Amino acid sequence: MSLSLQAEILSILIGIMRKSERNLLASIDAQIYDEALELLNKIDNDVVADLLVHIITVSTSLTVSVNELKLLLHYLKTENRIWKKHSVKLLNIFKSLPYRHGPDEFFNFSGRNGSGIVLPPINIWLYQNSFTITTWFRIDPVANCVIEKEKPFLYWFCTSKGHGYTAHFVSNCLVISYSKLKEKTFQHCIQFEFKPREVFISIINLNKRF
Secondary structure, eight states: OOHHHHHHHHHHHHHHHHHOHHHHHHHHHTTHHHHHHHHHTTOOOHHHHHHHHHHHHHHTTTOOOHHHHHHHHHHTSOBTTBOOTTHHHHHTHHHHTTOOOSOSSOOOOOSSTTOSOOOOOHHHHOOSSOEEEEEEEEOOOOOGGGTTTOOOEEEEEEOTTSOEEEEEEETTEEEEEEEOTTSOOEEEEOSSOOOTTOEEEEEEEEOSOO
């Protein structure tokens, strides 16, 4: 593979990672950080090396695990007083580590099965006839080709038969649904555009049990 093609592929990968936190977390799950460090020691070209260092920097911009930090420090360790390739470039990563944009702690809900905060059955622990849940949330942008397929739920308060209250997003619009036994399902679309990467607060109050 030519150096120009390698550089083009890495540049596209960086663009995908920077597009959204969801993409960034997916790349972390795919262990791109580990692969980039491993490739860095085999690359002689400075342009490709700079792009690999950029990938590592972007990977650590959201979160960095103890294991990833250990890998980075191990790479910077000399062997027979000789630095590994491009070690000096990696030192710049430590300059960017203290800077974070966004919350220190967060949940990432990918939309897969089991991706959410699950409460025990309400009739077991709820002592009052009403309750309120407040949360901060933000929506990451998605590719246009899958925008209609995705249906992320903000909350789902339903019985075992599926009756209750739900709120989900269709594109950037919030749809609130209510269903009750022997009644038609009611849906209401909130006339507000929830823009990607902006933080919103949600307050949900249910004044009686299902």
